[in-house]
Amino acid sequence: MFNRVLVANRGEIAVRVFRTLRALNIASVAVHTSSDDLHVRHADEALQVPKYLDMGAIVAAAVASGAQAVHPGYGFLAENAEFARLCAEAGLVFIGPPAQAIDAMGDKIRAKATVSAAGVPVVPGTAESLETWSDFPALIKPSAGGGGKGMIVVRSAAELPTALESARRTALNAFGDDTLLIERYIDSPRHIEIQIMADTHGNVIHLGERECSLQRRHQKIIEEAPSPFVDEDMRAKMGAAAVEAARAVGYVGAGTVEFIVDGTTGSYHFMEMNTRLQVEHPVTELVTGLDLVELQLRVAAGELLPIGQDEVRLRGHAVEARVYAEDPARGFLPTGGRVRLLREPGGVRVDSGLAEGGVVGSEFDPMLSKVVAWAPERGDALRVLDRALRETVVLGVTTNIPFLRALAVHPAVRTGELDTGLVERFLPELVGSAETPQDVVTAAALVFHAVPRGADPWEITDGWRVGEPAWTTWRLESRDGVHAVRVRGLPEVSAEVDSGPATITWSSEGVTVTVAGRTTHYAAARDGETLWLGRDGQSWAFTRHLIGDPGDRPGAAGGGDGVVRSPMPGTVLVVKAQQGDRVAEGQPLLIVEAMKMEHTITAPRDGVVTELAVKVGQPVDMDAVLAVVQEEGP
Structure with missing residues (x-):
């Protein structure tokens, strides 16, 4: 077995691999960039590289650290055959399949031809x-x-x-x-994948299936094992097909064979093979009791697989939800910011790369963490997952947790009637209303009213006047606009809002607000002038609305004034219009990339581009002005 391994990745997968290395008493080496190093606190040693795709720098770091092997995680270089070759040339073991297997399966065109020749059905x-x-x-x-x-x-x-x-x-x-x-394109199919594991001695086994049908724009959201659709006979047939696909390319290590499955007939077709560890591997680990990273390490070190196919047992049910830095209410646009408060749930598995004070930017994939629940029965596992998501607190960055909760409890999900189009069909009800609940707005106003206050009694915002207390009107901006709340009195003692008596109490856990006899607890954090409140997995950000600001919250790509703003932090990828161009409403003006996804920004109205404020390659913040489109005069 190796005594030192470099992990060529970042975030939650790097932290997850470090965990197994520590359990096996193997020294861990992290790599990081100048602006991204949260994961290094979990490693024994860390080396800086220019970027995670710099193969030469990562190989040099591995050699310099004395590592014997490199674990690529997933993403970045995990499925790069050239990187596997460079590792071998430097005397390093690449913890993954041989370069020729990556080549064969990494190219979808070649992969389909290869598995078809082995008798596996293809689309x-x-x-x-x-x-x-x-x-x-x-x-x-x-x-x-x-x-x-x-x-x-x-x-x-x-x-x-x-x-x-x-x-x-x-x-x-x-x-x-x-x-x-x-x-x-097969409309409304199920997406079911088979986990395989192969050693260098010719042994190939499968570890059952994962149901990955809950997707949006081909991105998986919630995964589970085993699939509620697959019975023992179907599992054996699909597993055998996956094993043959792996054998066809001389596969070694952990891999996943993905199938499109007809939800009516059960017929299945090969889609692709991922020649790496999958994001959703924890659900397989929880139902099999196996550590897939440990198996990867042992196989890479030349050991035999410790189990045979007839020894694989599936126990209970596991469900995983991916927590993303994105705002479902704004069309799932990527978000970002500094994590001001973080509380992750107990009683479940959480694979996370987050930490309080860490910055979530637009450079990398928006996935922040994974919450994974297990129970003897599927229904119980979904309920455990919902509870865990409800207890998760991330303040400072808007996440998709409320959307995940709505999906986990949806009737079609509960009954297992899944297909890849389910999320899109029920999207409006899953996303819910973008309006900030009035009780949350009132709670925010009470917090602003309560603190901070100066030592001078004339600075206290108790609304004291001769005769009776006066009302203070707080105008607060949230993502859905400006809200006005009237408050008078001291909230820590006795205050009043339009809906009745109100008090707040502070604790290490946050703030508890009582209004008209109803008590609610919120997690709370400050980010400069912004107040963040969190409850039941949701979060809201509030700032004071200053006199002279626009009445509507800038957040859409374009407004009625013709100002085109960036709906998320990112980088300008393409500029499709120039200053002086006549454009029509809805015409593409720019493409902004955030977290490896493209977002087309369109003209808010007919007119002339009178200002172009950005250029290709320029980073932009959320709500940054990109262009101005003015109506033409008569």
Whole structure:
């Protein structure tokens, strides 16, 4: 076994790998960039590199640290055959499959041909003459890609040219290869994948399936094991197909074979193979009792697999939810900020790279953590997951936790009637209202009214006047606009709002607010002039509305005044209009990239671009002015 391993990754997966290394008494080495080092506190040693995609720098760091092996995690270089070769040339063991297996399965075109030759059914498609494809709906995929990035559903020939352009750009940016393929799109299928493990002695086994049908735009949201759709016979057949796919390329290590499954007939087709550890691997670990990272390490060190296929047992049910830095109420746009308060739930598994004081930026994938619940029965596992999400507190960064809770308790999810289109069909009810609840606004006003106050009694905001206390009106901005709340009196003693008597009490856990006999507890944190309140997995940010500010909260891409703002922090990727251009309402002006996803910013009205405030490659903050479109005069 190795005595020192470098982990060529960041965030929650790096922390997760460090955990197994520590359990096996193997020294861990982290790499980090100048602006991203939260994960290094969990490692024994850390070395700085220019970026996580700098293969030469990472190999040099591994050699300098005395590491014998490199674990790539997932993302970045995990499925890069050239990186595996560079590791081998430097005398380092790459904890993953051989480079030739990565090559064969990393290219979706070659992978389909390889597994088809091995007798595994595949979805009809082509990598040639994409512009003339006529079988719609169709799905465009980057050949070298993964994680759903660059995948676009096309429903007509008219949509095809623009979709191909966007997919090529995303593929080149994310994977360094703009080769695409197109396949027949199967409406409302289930997405079921098989976990395989192979050693260097020719043994290949599968560890059952994971249900990954709960997706949005091909990005997985909630995963579970085992699938509520798969019975023992189907599991054996799909598992055998996955094992054959792995054998066809001489696979070694942990890998996942993904299938599209007809939810009515149960017929399945190979989609792709991920030649790495999957984000959702914890659900397999919880139902099998196996540590997949430990198996990866042992296989890479040349050991035999410690179990055979007939010894694999699935026990109970596990469900995982991915916590993202995104705002479902604003179309799932990426968010960011500094984590001011963090409380992660007990009684469940949490794989997390978060820490209080850490900054969530737009440079990396928006996934922050994973909350994973286990129970003997599926229904109980979903209930445990919902409780854990309710107890999770992240203040300073808007997350998708309320959306995850709504999805976990949705009737279709509870009954196991899943398909890849479920989330989109029920999206409005899953996202819910964007309006800030009035009781939360009132609580925020009471907090602002209570603190801070100076030592001078004339600075106390108790509203004291001769005769009776006067009202103080607090105008607070939240993401849905400006709210006014009247308060008088001292909230710590006895105050009053329009809806009745009110008090607040402070504790180490946050603030407790009582209004008209109803008591609610909030987690609370300050971020400069912004107050964050959290409750039941939700969070709200409030700032004081100053006289002269616009009455509406700037947050949409464009406003009625023609000012075009960035709806999220990111980088300007493409500028499609220039100053002086005449544009029509809805016409694309710019493309902003955030967390490896593209977002098209359009003109808010017909007019002329009178100001272009940014250029390609420029980083922008949320609500930063990008351009101004003015109406033409008569």
